[in-house]
Amino acid sequence: MARKxxxxxxxxxxxxxxxxxxxxxxxxxxVLAFEGQTAQATTFGVDHAWVRLGAVGAALEILxxxxxxxxxxxxxxxxxxxxxxxxxxQAFKILARAGARAFGDDGLLRVVMDAxxxxxxxxxxxxxxxxxxxxKPGPLGRVSPDETARVDIARGVDVLQALGAVDVGQAVVxxxxxxxxxxxxxxTDGLLARCAALGREGxxxxxxxxxxxxxxxxxxxxxxxxxxxxxxxxxxxxxxxVEAGATLVLxxxxxxxxxxxxxxxxxxxxxxx
Amino acid sequence: MARKxxxxxxxxxxxxxxxxxxxxxxxxxxVLAFEGQTAQATTFGVDHAWVRLGAVGAALEILxxxxxxxxxxxxxxxxxxxxxxxxxxQAFKILARAGARAFGDDGLLRVVMDAxxxxxxxxxxxxxxxxxxxxKPGPLGRVSPDETARVDIARGVDVLQALGAVDVGQAVVxxxxxxxxxxxxxxTDGLLARCAALGREGxxxxxxxxxxxxxxxxxxxxxxxxxxxxxxxxxxxxxxxVEAGATLVLxxxxxxxxxxxxxxxxxxxxxxx
Numbered sequence: 193m194a195r196k197x198x199x200x201x202x203x204x205x206x207x208x209x210x211x212x213x214x215x216x217x218x219x220x221x222x223v224l225a226f227e228g229q230t231a232q233a234t235t236f237g238v239d240h241a242w243v244r245l246g247a248v249g250a251a252l253e254i255l256x257x258x259x260x261x262x263x264x265x266x267x268x269x270x271x272x273x274x275x276x277x278x279x280x281x282q283a284f285k286i287l288a289r290a291g292a293r294a295f296g297d298d299g300l301l302r303v304v305m306d307a308x309x310x311x312x313x314x315x316x317x318x319x320x321x322x323x324x325x326x327x328k329p330g331p332l333g334r335v336s337p338d339e340t341a342r343v344d345i346a347r348g349v350d351v352l353q354a355l356g357a358v359d360v361g362q363a364v365v366x367x368x369x370x371x372x373x374x375x376x377x378x379x380t381d382g383l384l385a386r387c388a389a390l391g392r393e394g395x396x397x398x399x400x401x402x403x404x405x406x407x408x409x410x411x412x413x414x415x416x417x418x419x420x421x422x423x424x425x426x427x428x429x430x431x432x433x434v435e436a437g438a439t440l441v442l443x444x445x446x447x448x449x450x451x452x453x454x455x456x457x458x459x460x461x462x463x464x465x
Numbered sequence: 466m467a468r469k470x471x472x473x474x475x476x477x478x479x480x481x482x483x484x485x486x487x488x489x490x491x492x493x494x495x496v497l498a499f500e501g502q503t504a505q506a507t508t509f510g511v512d513h514a515w516v517r518l519g520a521v522g523a524a525l526e527i528l529x530x531x532x533x534x535x536x537x538x539x540x541x542x543x544x545x546x547x548x549x550x551x552x553x554x555q556a557f558k559i560l561a562r563a564g565a566r567a568f569g570d571d572g573l574l575r576v577v578m579d580a581x582x583x584x585x586x587x588x589x590x591x592x593x594x595x596x597x598x599x600x601k602p603g604p605l606g607r608v609s610p611d612e613t614a615r616v617d618i619a620r621g622v623d624v625l626q627a628l629g630a631v632d633v634g635q636a637v638v639x640x641x642x643x644x645x646x647x648x649x650x651x652x653t654d655g656l657l658a659r660c661a662a663l664g665r666e667g668x669x670x671x672x673x674x675x676x677x678x679x680x681x682x683x684x685x686x687x688x689x690x691x692x693x694x695x696x697x698x699x700x701x702x703x704x705x706x707v708e709a710g711a712t713l714v715l716x717x718x719x720x721x722x723x724x725x726x727x728x729x730x731x732x733x734x735x736x737x738x
Contacts, residue, residue: 271643273665351631358627360644370544371633374647377663386659391584392546 196260197221197321198260198313201230202267206318206442208218208417210266211238213322222258229269238298245272252311264321264411265301271377281450282307299306299359301411317410325444326413327460329436333448335457340395345433348400349463356404357363362414365390365429367397380416384423396430401425402463404440421450421458429456436460469493470594471533471586474503475540479688479715481507481592483539486595495531497524502542513724518545520635521555525584536586536683537594538574543614544650555580572632574684590683591713598717599686600733602709603668606721608730610704613668617642621673622736635687637704638663640670653689669703675736676711690715694723702729709733 198216201207201223207230214221223230235242241254255263262288279287281311290303293392294348298331305315319326337345344366351371355361365387372390375383380401401414424432434441439460440446451458470487474480474496475590480503483643487494494512496503508515514527528536551559563576578588592599610618617639624644628634636648638660645663647658653674664670671709674687689707705724712733724731 206539271665271669273641275667276665340535351628351633354627354631355624355647358624360624364649368546370546370650372650374628374634374649376637376647377643377645378659382659386651386655392544392549394548420521 194219195261196222196259198255198258198263199223200263200265200279201225201234202265202412203229203231204278204415204442205231205269205417206267206440207231207234208319209442210264210321212246219385222255222260222409224255226269228272230267230297246277246279246283247271248286248307248315249280252282255313256311261314262316263308263316263459264316264378265305265410268379268412268415270441286357302408305408305411314412318413319347319409324435325440327434327441328460329460332441332444332458332460333451333456335451335455336432336435337398337459340368341398341430341457345400345459345461347371348433349402351459352400352402353405353463355376357445358408359404362399362404363399364396365397365427367392367429368394370397380420381423384420384427385427387429388427391428396428398423399427399429399432400434401432401439402435408436409438413438413439413440416447418450421447421454421456424458425450425454431457433457433458433461436462453458467492467670468534468587469495469532470589471531471536472496473529473536473538474498474507475538475542475685476502477540477688477715478504478690479540479713480504483537483591483594484511487498495528495533496526499542501545503540510526517737518542518549519550519552519556521559521580522553523738525555528586529584534587536590537589538578538590538633538683539591541652541685554642574656575681576683577672578681591686592682592683598713598715599710600707600712600714602733604737605714605731605733606724606729608724608728609703610671610730610732612705613641614671614703614730617671618673618732618734620644621671621706622675622734625673625675626678626736629679629726630676632677635677636672636674638670638672638700640665640702641667643670645670654696657693657700657702660702661700665703672697672700672702673707674705674712675708680711682711686711686713687719688713688715691723694720694727694729698723698729699726702733704730706730706734707736 225242243251247348348366365372373387498515499518516524621637621639640647646660
């Protein structure tokens with residue numbers, strides 16, 4: 193019997209996919225949903241509990257009570273202010289331990305994961321639950337990037353690696369070397385929507401989306417899906433490059449179909465970390 | 466008699482301010498306006514010519530014909546694609562000389578400035594024409610940043626310096642350590658408008674705007690004005706930090722009045738480059 197899986201459920205459909213995968217494989221599963229973060233549908237038909245993000249003590253008690261062995265972090269968590277977070281004693285401890293690292297998304301996540309492991313849970317990655325959910329290297333669909341697009345991808349990688357050093361940013365849009373937009377708190381959909389109005393004439397730009405340098409692959413990985421391809425197409429882009437092995441591709445078949453239909457490339461790239 | 470000034474006029478009102486400053490000081494002035502970039506009003510009542518951005522040969526001929534000695538670069542130039550630029554022979558030479566540096570805003574600007582100087586023009590800064598137009602160190606208005614705001618400013622400086630290494634980005638919005646938005650091609654007004662919807666509860670964030678590390682102070686410096694303060698206020702921010710000596714403050718009195726009225730700080734900070 194596989195160990196019982198607890199899903200710390202952020203937003204979007206990924207947590208639901210994990211529940212489905214567990215049901216298919218008859219693995220026992222429990223969802224910990226966060227108020228204002230998790231989609232309601234994630235909790236339908238599965239054992240679950242709702243907690244505030246700042247209620248770490250209650251969350252740990254619930255997970256232990258549910259008999260969870262492994263934990264997976266899935267779906268984006270919108271970072272709250274301290275006032276919204278309203279941290280309990282154990283959340284405070286985590287924040288204190290994080291110190292200055294709490295400023296970065298990744299730094300904070302790492303401290304949270306350490307705290308969970310020290311409580312006896314084993315943290316696993318989404319790709320340990322759903323096999324083959326991350327992008328493979330090379331073109332996923334029929335279209336490949338041309339030389340101009342490859343140069344833009346390289347420029348995007350440079351910018352994201354520089355940003356990664358200060359633990360922020362996972363996506364960038366580049367057209368003929370010009371950085372049209374950099375993602376921060378607005379998310380990739382917001383980035384793409386904005387870049388629609390910023391594009392220049394000539395060959396369209398590219399979206400580059402990477403894991404941050406040193407980011408734990410069990411933490412919230414960059415995620416794309418069919419809506420990313422549609423957003424890229426609507427922004428006049430020519431394709432999307434994601435980090436192979438470190439980007440979750442949701443609804444992969446639909447995403448590739450959408451890319452092929454729109455003539456966009458969707459490629460998994462390898463990046464020196 | 467002061468040397469005749471040529472203004473390479475980008476967008477916004479700064480080029481007009483320079484024309485006014487020359488008229489006040491009886492300095493001879495000539496405006497080179499760029500199609501699709503310069504505001505029409507910049508050319509009213511002053512000797513001028515319009516050229517395409519890519520017509521470098523024609524531009525040089527016009528500047529020589531006008532008897533210009535010094536040149537000042539003023540106002541933002543929206544970077545065109547190669548197709549829009551439609552470079553002439555001399556523009557091609559500049560782009561070829563720039564090579565990979567042409568990708569960055571600053572790298573390209575530096576090559577353009579070198580090319581202009583090798584043609585015998587002397588490039589001067591906006592602050593050589595209008596005395597005291599850059600921000601001074603310390604609070605410009607009545608409000609000073611508190612400790613939370615100072616920590617956010619420091620975080621913003623870190624992010625901008627990391628981005629500066631890849632020659633992109635001049636502004637960032639930070640709230641309680643969370644990077645809400647990073648400016649690329651959309652401009653500071655676009656950044657502020659977007660951050661209005663991204664703010665968390667609790668103490669509002671700050672806008673930090675810096676010159677890029679190593680950016681020539683004669684090149685297009687970061688610029689703020691009253692509309693920046695209004696945008697920051699509407700985004701729920703608590704203040705604006707700019708680099709002392711390296712940020713142009715347009716309509717300074719109005720900007721300070723607006724900051725004081727809204728209870729925002731406006732501060733010039735010194736940054737190790």
